[in-house]
Every structure is written in C-alpha cells, then in structure tokens.
Amino acid sequence: MTPALRVEWLKFRRSPVVMVATVLMAVLLPAMGLGIFSVASTEAVGPMAAKVQGLLIGEGWNAYLGGVAQIAAAAVFVGAGVVAAWTFGREHADRTFPSLFALAVSRSSIASAKFVILACWVFGLAIAVGLVSTVVGIAGAVGEAGGTELAAPALRLMFVVAATGVLATAAGYVASVGRGYLPAIGAIIVVVAIAQISVLFGAGGWFPFAVPGLVAITGSEAAPSLSVAQVVLVPVVALAVMWLTVRWWDRAEVA
Amino acid sequence: MNGLIESRGLVRHFGDERAVDGIDLVVDAGDVHAIVGLNGAGKTTLMRLLLGMVRPDAGVASVLGSNVVEAGPSIWSRVGYLVETPFYYPDLTTRENIAIAATLHGVDQTGLDDSVAKTLAILELDHWADRKAKTLSLGNRQRLGLATALVHEPRVLLLDEPANALDPAGVVLVRDLLREQASLGAAILVSSHHLDQLARVADAITVMHRGRVVGALDPSDSDLEQRFFDLVREADQDVPLERR
Numbered sequence: 001m002t003p004a005l006r007v008e009w010l011k012f013r014r015s016p017v018v019m020v021a022t023v024l025m026a027v028l029l030p031a032m033g034l035g036i037f038s039v040a041s042t043e044a045v046g047p048m049a050a051k052v053q054g055l056l057i058g059e060g061w062n063a064y065l066g067g068v069a070q071i072a073a074a075a076v077f078v079g080a081g082v083v084a085a086w087t088f089g090r091e092h093a094d095r096t097f098p099s100l101f102a103l104a105v106s107r108s109s110i111a112s113a114k115f116v117i118l119a120c121w122v123f124g125l126a127i128a129v130g131l132v133s134t135v136v137g138i139a140g141a142v143g144e145a146g147g148t149e150l151a152a153p154a155l156r157l158m159f160v161v162a163a164t165g166v167l168a169t170a171a172g173y174v175a176s177v178g179r180g181y182l183p184a185i186g187a188i189i190v191v192v193a194i195a196q197i198s199v200l201f202g203a204g205g206w207f208p209f210a211v212p213g214l215v216a217i218t219g220s221e222a223a224p225s226l227s228v229a230q231v232v233l234v235p236v237v238a239l240a241v242m243w244l245t246v247r248w249w250d251r252a253e254v255a
Numbered sequence: 256m257n258g259l260i261e262s263r264g265l266v267r268h269f270g271d272e273r274a275v276d277g278i279d280l281v282v283d284a285g286d287v288h289a290i291v292g293l294n295g296a297g298k299t300t301l302m303r304l305l306l307g308m309v310r311p312d313a314g315v316a317s318v319l320g321s322n323v324v325e326a327g328p329s330i331w332s333r334v335g336y337l338v339e340t341p342f343y344y345p346d347l348t349t350r351e352n353i354a355i356a357a358t359l360h361g362v363d364q365t366g367l368d369d370s371v372a373k374t375l376a377i378l379e380l381d382h383w384a385d386r387k388a389k390t391l392s393l394g395n396r397q398r399l400g401l402a403t404a405l406v407h408e409p410r411v412l413l414l415d416e417p418a419n420a421l422d423p424a425g426v427v428l429v430r431d432l433l434r435e436q437a438s439l440g441a442a443i444l445v446s447s448h449h450l451d452q453l454a455r456v457a458d459a460i461t462v463m464h465r466g467r468v469v470g471a472l473d474p475s476d477s478d479l480e481q482r483f484f485d486l487v488r489e490a491d492q493d494v495p496l497e498r499r
Contacts, residue, residue: 003358004359007359014344014346014351015346016346094344096340096342098308098338099403100359101306102308102323103331103360104328104361105328106328254303254309
C-alpha cells in the first residue's frame with residue numbers, strides 16, 4: 001500500500017460519517033424495500049397501497065429487489081455523495097489542507113488515494129446491500145434463496161448501487177473547489193433535482209446521473225431502453241470528474 | 256543560493272493588496288531566524304510562499320537550494336512546518352496523527368513506531384498518546400502540531416507562532432527544542448509576536464511591516480519593543496496617511 005493510501009485508509013475508516021452512512025444504507029435500504037413490498041403484497045386498498053403497488057415491477061424477488069434498487073438510486077447518491085463530500089471537504093473544514101503541502105507525498109497522490117478508497121467502499125457497499133437485501137428478503141418470505149429468479153434482480157441492484165455511488169464521488173470535486181463539504185451537499189441536491197427533471201422530459205438516458213435510476217426501473221412501461229453509449233457515459237463522466245479533482249488538488253493554492 | 260531557506264525579491268498580491276513586497280531573506284544551517292511584525296505584516300504569507308502553499312507573483316523562494324516551485328519529495332521530506340493551525344485530524348489519536356505526519360513526510364514504515372515514540376516523549380505527549388486529538392486541550396493540540404512538524408527530523412523548520420496557546424512549561428520546551436534543532440544543523444525560520452521569547456532563542460530578528468522588511472533587531476538589545484515600534488513608525492512615515 002502506498003503512503004497516501006495508508007494515510008487515507010486510516011482517516012476513512014475512523015470517520016463517524018462513513019460508519020453512519022454505511023450502516024444506514026446497508027440496513028435501511030433493504031428494510032424500506034421490504035416495507036414497500038409487504039404493503040404492495042397485501043390485499044390493502046386505499047391511496048397509499050395503490051401508490052406503492054405502482055412502484056413495484058413484477059413479482060417476488062424482481063419486485064422486492066427492484067424496489068430496493070429504485071430507492072437506492074436516490075438514497076445512495078445522497079449517502080455516498082455525503083461521504084465523498086466529507087472525504088474531500090474535511091481537509092478544509094478541519095483546516096488540514098495547508099498541511100498537505102510541502103510533503104514527500106504529493107497532493108495529487110493524496111486525492112487519487114481518496115478516490116481509490118471511495119471506489120472500493122462503493123463496490124463493497126454494493127455487495128453489502130445485495131447480500132443484506134437477499135437475507136432480509138428470505139427472512140421476509142419474498143422468495144427462496146438461489147435460482148435465476150434471484151440472480152438477475154440482485155445483480156441489477158448491485159449495479160445500481162455501484163453506478164450511483166461511483167457517480168456520487170463527483171461531490172468530491174465540488175467539496176474541493178468549494179473548499180468545504182456544504183457546497184457539495186448543495187450540489188448533490190441540485191443534481192438529484194436535475195435527474196428527476198431530465199427523466200420527466202425523456203432525456204434521462206443522456207444525463208448520466210439519471211441512468212442508474214432508469215436501470216432500476218427496467219421492465220416497467222415508463223423505462224426507456226438505454227443504449228450502450230448512455231450506460232458507458234456513467235463511468236466516463238465519473239472518471240472525468242475524478243481527473244478534474246486530482247488536477248485541482250495538484251494546482252490549488254492555500255486560500 | 257547558499258542558505259537552506261532563501262527568499263529573493265518575493266512578491267505576492269492578493270487583489271490590490273501587496274501582501275509580500277520584495278522580501279530578501281536568508282537562513283543558514285544552524286541559525287534561528289525570527290520574523291516579527293504587526294498583524295497583516297506578511298509573515299504568514301512569506302512562510303506560505305517558502306512552502307509552496309501559494310505561488311509568487313515575482314521572485315524566487317528556495318529551500319535546501321531548490322526552487323520550491325520545482326521541489327520534489329527528496330526536498331520536502333527534509334522540511335517541517337507549523338503554519339497557522341496544528342496538523343491533526345480530530346477523530347484520530349495523538350499517536351495516529353503523528354504517524355500520519357511521519358508517513359506523509361516520507362519516514363520509512365520500519366522506523367515509524369520508533370520515530371513516533373521518540374517524538375511523543377520529546378513533546379511530553381506520552382500521557383495523551385492514545386486519546387483522540389479532539390479531546391486534547393488547546394496547548395496539547397499545539398504540542399501535537401509541533402510533533403507533526405518534527406517527527407521526521409527535518410533540516411529546515413518553518414514555525415508560525417510556535418508558542419501559541421502553550422503554558423510556561425511549553426514555551427520553555429519550544430525554546431529548548433529550537434536551540435537543540437539549530438545545534439543539530441537545522442535552519443529555522445520562526446515568527447512570533449513575543450519579542451522577549453524571540454530574544455532568548457533567535458540569532459537574528461527581521462522586522463516586517465506592510466509586506467516589506469523594514470529593519471533588523473539585535474536579539475541582545477535591552478529594549479527590543481521600543482526599537483521595534485521605532486522601525487514600524489519610520490516605515491509608516493514613507494506611506495501616505497490614507498494608506499496606513
């Protein structure tokens with residue numbers, strides 16, 4: 001492990017923000033999904049039940065994990081965005097940014113290490129949400145373990161969490177340029193709103209931040225078919241923002 | 256350039272403000288060189304320029320014979336500093352914070368624990384070694400900041416108000432530390448508002464005012480304070496009244 005990775009990993013795993021966000025997303029998302037699934041599966045009538053039934057696509061695992069994926073498309077963007085904003089913005093909030101100059105380890109290495117750790121955490125989170133959702137689903141009698149009925153929606157859920165989380169690391173750029181995590185949290189809210197509007201106007205496929213949400217509703221009548229280019233834009237945009245962030249760290253001055 | 260710390264004609268503006276205005280300064284190995292000045296004199300900006308935290312509009316800043324704009328890891332691994340705020344992360348322990356600083360300053364992992372233990376002992380922080388930094392008193396956070404500046408045994412030290420928030424024992428500790436580091440061959444640039452403290456530790460004292468060097472003080476002078484204000488008043492006489 002490089003010195004920058006060693007240092008950033010210690011800071012990351014000791015951060016209460018990271019711990020709280022991880023637990024909330026890994027536990028609350030499956031729980032909320034099961035809640036929606038349970039309400040939709042009962043014979044309940046009324047406006048609430050009708051709304052919830054309209055959210056779910058298909059039956060069994062497909063409906064339950066699809067519901068979790070729909071919630072994750074927005075919730076993970078906020079949760080992972082806050083973690084990314086914290087990871088970069090804390091250096092300004094804690095006033096440690098000036099102390100990252102004049103070191104044997106370059107600032108671009110430090111920024112790159114932050115992204116490597118965020119990416120690993122996002123992929124770990126995707127696996128955790130997938131596994132916890134499956135366990136919660138079995139406990140909630142959604143369906144049985146194993147089989148193709150479970151595999152496809154579970155993989156789609158993990159893709160949605162991973163893609164959303166990777167895109168959310170863009171909050172690190174705003175936190176860097178804005179020199180604090182609050183501007184980044186504002187940007188997260190704005191991007192969520194733009195994603196909703198772009199989907200409403202039928203242009204969501206070309207707005208990478210809306211793509212995971214569209215993947216989450218695959219199979220519904222409202223879901224547009226996504227092209228390969230639209231899906232490929234997701235990692236391209238994420239990598240471009242990472243590059244911009246590292247470049248900013250390389251050239252920045254102390255304010 | 257021969258000094259371990261050198262500023263040649265350094266200029267830096269912030270908008271219309273000339274924060275540093277043509278500073279020439281050299282600190283040799285084994286010297287403790289103090290800079291004093293009123294708030295806003297340009298002391299911190301000068302240190303930031305010497306550490307590459309801000310880029311100069313004109314002039315050259317060099318450390319260990321290398322222009323700081325081009326300096327790489329081999330240069331920076333021999334530089335330690337405490338400018339403005341101590342370097343620590345509130346959620347990490349005192350020991351972890353010092354280890355982080357050592358790692359970022361290029362200390363080899365095999366010698367890391369020894370370096371951290373030695374620095375904890377020097378700064379008298381052993382008792383708080385495994386406490387989170389956010390629980391430390393202001394004075395002990397300052398000691399922690401000094402520890403992160405010293406853990407890699409630098410040859411060049413830049414310290415902005417190193418005795419900030421320290422109790423009398425801490426002030427004496429810093430004074431002894433500076434003299435010891437200088438005796439080992441380090442070049443030290445230190446700023447402070449406390450002329451009496453500087454008189455006890457500095458080999459040379461440079462007075463800054465409005466971004467410029469306006470004179471020097473003899474550390475053995477019996478009335479440093481009076482001499483300091485004389486230099487500042489003399490410098491102000493050259494400035495139009497509305498700009499003072």
